[in-house]
Amino acid sequence: MSKDKIHIRKDLQNFLDYTGDRMSDRERNAFEKELQKDPFASEALEGMSFVNPPDLASDMADLQSQLKKRITIRRRVIIYRIAAAVAIFFIISASLLTVYYDKLGLFRGPVAITEPEKSEFASPAPEPSETNVQQQLLHEQQSKADKPEHQDMGKGITKTTRVAIPEQISDTEGKADRVIISPSPNEPCEEEADVTVEDLENVSGSNESAPAALKEMIYTRGNGALSDKIGAGMVTGVVLSSENKTPLAGAVISLKGSNVTAITDLEGKFEIKAGGTGQEILVVDFIGMIRQEVPCPDNKDINILMDPSNEASEDVLIKGFGSSIASVKSETARSFQTGDEASTGTYQPASPADGYRRYRNYISENINYPGSTELDKAVVVLGFVVNSSGKPEQYSVLMSPGAAFSNEAIRLLLHGPLWIPAQKNGKYLPEETRIRIVFNRKN
């Protein structure tokens, strides 16, 4: 062990000597050669050079003592955990015992919790109006099932749909005429129905005695509210490149000032929950293109042209999209139903492991302009899949002025830095990613 300690000190000492300029040039070269072999050490040195060598030494000493503290605390934590586990065990067994005695009637403590609720059902107390509506319905459409179940049913629906079903639904849905709704004006019925189809299914599913007609009615309502909501605010459109009017797949459209977003599909088409107010603005992003802001149209159908960005650094333009778009879209659609915007945020397109900036640097430093051409500028678009170890494979040339350009682009891609594959909910997604490489004669 003592030998190792000397070794550690020496290793750290080398870094200190190197950053503190206490090495001869031959020693520097030898150390640098070691760094060339070891990317970990080489990156560490880069970081250490931000700090003065004396500070570095004191930081390391500080960290060593912190580490020791952590270890002792950890040990204590383990003891505490054991103690806590024992305590919890006692508490649980004690409470179980109490309950057990309750059931046997041996122990008369603070029990009988279920009684008051039952009495509520027994007395026909004035319920909120929705429940009344439901009750009416149930009376009309079903008379055999017994009373407590009616009330359960009514309650269940009231809870999940939360508020009244607005009148407009019966206007939009033909089937709804079976439903008699008479919201009293003094009830808070005008709130938008926050209907989730799944929830309704659950309710109807859990209540086997409910007649089929009633189930149908529930579906009708759910869908009615849903289609009404989408109809009021869906904008569709196509995003195209202004260069050659080709559709841009994987462009991100967002509603300014909100977290509503959509991604274009393979044909550049998108659908976004927006429109209606006349004041909303759509923001369109595509890597390598100039960000576009367009007022949200009323006609609900829009063509958006994007101009390529002329920044010199934008030689590499990458965007993930592809096979998963369909599922992303359905996820978005689902989120309308559930009203849960967060569920769309777990998709992550593929990206270079070291970041786009470094990837661009790699391309611009290694790109060779093919000699056998008269073009001064060319664009190659490659599609590929990042495999689970981060390497691009299954590439295809999607756009290219010629084989010389395609080959160079493929060479750059395959011999270049690794990628982090696309992920959904943290899971690897073997979807196609596109990379756009711009050749400029001047380099």
Next chain:
Amino acid sequence: MPDSVLLEKYRISGEIELIGELYSRHMHLVYGVCLKYLHDREDARDAVMDIFEKLIIEFKIYVIRDIKSWLYVLTKNYCLMELRKRQSGEHRIRKWQDQQPEFMETIHELHPIDKESIKDEAKLKKCMEHLAAEQKECIRLFYFDNRSYREIASALDLDEKKVKSHLQNGKRNLKICLEDRHVKG
């Protein structure tokens, strides 16, 4: 005691001192990398301790062949995650990393030129000739004349960073050439 033995002992006994010993051997590297990405001594120190906490758990879960390179990737991923958190509050990298242990452990392979003995010297020479002038010169001075970055920088009137990037790109091109069967020495 080598790293792998320490780790094995830890897996059996669960004694945290062992992992502490193992970690303290590489802590300066972890700290350096954290400094590089986080640009802040305070943050980097916190990161070093957080990574230790992670290790305690992960060393038990995963079978690790190359501890150092594994630690390297873990550190980098941690920093990347921190940066992402700062930027957007997202934790996408963490989820990815938790589920893809095999992705984290890519065994680092030495570049032919960094190995003790070079197999095919004639081919290497030939491939050197294919390199761009500056890349070739940097590799020659560094590997054959044993010059330090600093010396090369002043000899070629370049920035030290540029020297490093020439070395890196030169080595990459060299490797591609060396692996190409059509090139004969």
